[in-house]
Amino acid sequence: MANQFGPRQPWQPAEVAKFFSTLTVPWWIAGGWALDLFLGVQTREHEDIDILFLRRDQHEIRAQFQGWDVQEAHPELLPSSWPFQEWKQDMPLSASVHDIWCRPHESDPWALQLMVIDTDHNQWISRRTAQIRGSLSTLGSVTKDGIPYLAPEIQLFYKAKGLRPKDEVDFARTLPALDGKRREWLAQSLALVHPGHAWLTKLT
Numbered sequence: 240m241a242n243q244f245g246p247r248q249p250w251q252p253a254e255v256a257k258f259f260s261t262l263t264v265p266w267w268i269a270g271g272w273a274l275d276l277f278l279g280v281q282t283r284e285h286e287d288i289d290i291l292f293l294r295r296d297q298h299e300i301r302a303q304f305q306g307w308d309v310q311e312a313h314p315e316l317l318p319s320s321w322p323f324q325e326w327k328q329d330m331p332l333s334a335s336v337h338d339i340w341c342r343p344h345e346s347d348p349w350a351l352q353l354m355v356i357d358t359d360h361n362q363w364i365s366r367r368t369a370q371i372r373g374s375l376s377t378l379g380s381v382t383k384d385g386i387p388y389l390a391p392e393i394q395l396f397y398k399a400k401g402l403r404p405k406d407e408v409d410f411a412r413t414l415p416a417l418d419g420k421r422r423e424w425l426a427q428s429l430a431l432v433h434p435g436h437a438w439l440t441k442l443t
Contacts, residue, residue: 274391
């Protein structure tokens with residue numbers, strides 16, 4: 240798969256889990272793959288794979304990618320032909336960085352993207368609004384194979400902003416599997432950040 244910043248050849252969740260198996264800090268697969276891991280089946284092709292980590296753990300995460308080409312995404316530089324800056328070893332991330340593209344070598348396809356979430360003690364904080372937060376224990380779950388993934392209601396909350404066709408499909412497929420507690424959280428969060436959102440009528 241190609242994009243304007245070079246070809247992509249995203250890893251599978253099992254490859255990511257093997258790569259991160261020695262990490263002592265938490266991480267979760269996010270994006271569309273998170274929903275498929277929650278559902279227990281791959282429902283569509285995925286053009287990339289996102290891995291969420293806590294900003295406070297950035298040094299341990301960066302150390303895992305020694306020798307890699309690791310690039311911070313800076314959307315404010317768009318439409319630049321290269322809206323990235325190298326994330327160098329031992330360099331702290333700017334607070335504005337939430338997306339990092341990674342590939343083994345600059346001549347290789349992009350393998351995965353890292354997503355950053357902020358914390359306050361033992362709570363995660365949404366970058367959409369600090370009013371949306373929760374215990375780190377609610378951030379995700381683990382598959383039977385031991386692969387951690389972002390909670391589906393949290394992933395759908397982030398997908399709700401763009402409403403791309405694939406996000407609509409992901410919502411429709413995942414909604415029947417959400418229990419009352421997950422539906423309630425998603426409805427309350429959408430009402431706060433996106434009042435009048437089209438998904439609200441389907442959640443209540």
